[in-house]
Amino acid sequence: MASLLLRRRHAAHPRAASARLLRAFSALPDVDPSASSTPTPTPAAPTSARAPELDLQLAVRAETDPARIHSLVASALSGHGLPRLHTSRQLFSLATSRLIRLRRPDLAASLLNLLLASAPPSPGLLARALSLFPGPDDALRAFSSSPPAARSDVSLSALLSALLRAGRLDDLKSTFSSAESSLGVAPGRASHNVLLHALVKNSDLTAARKLLDEMANKKLKHRPAPDIISYNTVLAGYSAQDGAEGFEKILKEIDDSKLEPNVVTYNCRIQWFSKKCDTFKGEELLDVMESKEVAPNYLTYNALVQGYCNEGNVGAAMRVFKRMKVMKRREGRSDLGVSAHSQTYVVLFRSLVEKEKLDDALWICKSCFAMKAAPPFEAVKGLVEGLVKAGRSTEAKDVVAKMELLVKGDAKPAWEKIVGELSFEEGVPISNP
Structure with a gap:
């Protein structure tokens, strides 16, 4: 059912693929408006300025000829009708994803290179472009040829993420190690977090733990102080490997460092309790999240529903599922709240049928x-x-x-x-x- 649900969802939302790309870099800094020579538009301008950009997006979406897609966007970049087109995340995410699906990654890379050449140097813009390149080699070339003003820890972390997505861990490590000498950028916290994630993903938890300890050591000036993302990354690694001692130590270090746990921290703990058939304690954490105004996401509820189903407590699983639905309605907006993952429906439905909970x-x-x-x-x-x-x-x-x-x-x-x-x-x- 999971595949059917996902297939239906993608069919109903043709922008799902580009939305995933947008989410991948939506947390990165926006392009600095002050870097552009174009005056800031008046409050009344966005409506009129956005209309031709929307028309361009619709044209790209409807076009099936990859050369024509490239030409449409490239012409708009070189023209004067849309002077701040380079700030449009949606357009370039859509155009590059379309070109890649049409098996023209070369045109996608060309379009992104034109984008970088058409705008003032900016670490944010470079980082977003790097996240869209079809391959890590394209991203590496773009970073290497970028002006110094565009190079920063943010754009370096985007380059490392491109290597991580391609599964090139050795290249990631070597790029990280030589970044300051060969690329002129000293890896900061964002880049260290990418390396931590790569080590955990490669099941090298010992190396990840060592790196985290070095980051927490104030005497090591070449290591940035860890943030909650750093700790969460290693915490998730211990959870995946059932490392109880390491898991508890990381939680204590988070508390000792006075860092504020976020949704990922709570999800790791809830998943831990669910795997240990102690899901009720995980649900208690849901109450803590709400009291601290930490918004749960679908992973929060999935862990609780699956945990209760594995314990045979379908009544509690159904209660959590309905609680999720109530939360979504309470938000009052369709773009907010939490939607169940397809796997949640599968697990819950099967469990309810097995327990003969027909209604x-x-x-x-x-x-x-x-x-x-x-x-x-x-x-x-x-x-x-x-x-x-x-x-x-x-x-x-x-x-x-x-x-x-x-x-x-x-x-x-x-x-x-x-x-x-x-x-x-x-x-x-x-x-x-």
Whole structure:
């Protein structure tokens, strides 16, 4: 179901791929407006200035010829109609992702190089461009050829992140080590955090712990002081490897250093409790988060729902799931709040069916239908059989009918096989009601 849910979600939101790219660099600093020779627009200007940019985005989205996409954006960059086009994250994220999907990474790299050449040097702009390059070699060339004014710890961390995404850990380490001598940038906290993440991802927790200790050692001036991201990275590593002693030590160091835990810190702790079949303690942390105004995300709720389901406590899992829904409604805006991950629906639905919690299982099933997603076939079969056994044949037929509308393509024969095994107690087939 996870793949079906994700497929449906992507189909319903064609901008999902570019949105992921935007999220990847949305936390990086904006381009410094003072670096541009263009005067700051008056408050009334954004509406009129944004219209041609929106038209350009729509044209890029509709275009299927990669050369034409490149030409559209390149012409706009070289023209004077949109003097601050280089600040548009959405446009360049969209254009490069489209070119990469159309198998023209060379044109994507060319467009990003034109972007960097058309704007005043800025660490923020360079960092955002580096996050969009199709390959780490393109990113490295762009960084190496950039003016000194654009090089900083922020842009260096973006380069290291490009190497990390490509799985080139050795190149990442060598670039980090030689950054000051060969690139003119001394790695700061952001770059150290990328290296920490790379070490943890490579399961080299010993090296990550050593680096974190050096960062926390005030006598080592070449190491920046760690922040909560530094500690969270190593904390997640200990959680993944079930390192209880290291996990507790990191939590104590966070407390001793007076750093404020964020959502990642709490998620690590909640996931830890859930894995140890002590999910109730994890849910208590959810209350702590709310009291400290730390907003939970989907990972928070996923850990709690899956933890309770693994413990066989589907009632508590359903309570957490509904609590998440209430929170989203309370925000009052569709772009805020928390949405369940597809895997949450899968785990919860299966557990509810196994425990014969028909009303809740039916509610989850209908929620999937509302998202145009087909739940796991075997779990649906169990729900239908449970409804028939409880004398709720009409609802069982409705579930089957909606599944018939949703299941398409290669999955159709597997579903038809399930339907062929279903029947009423009286022997009347459920299919084709």
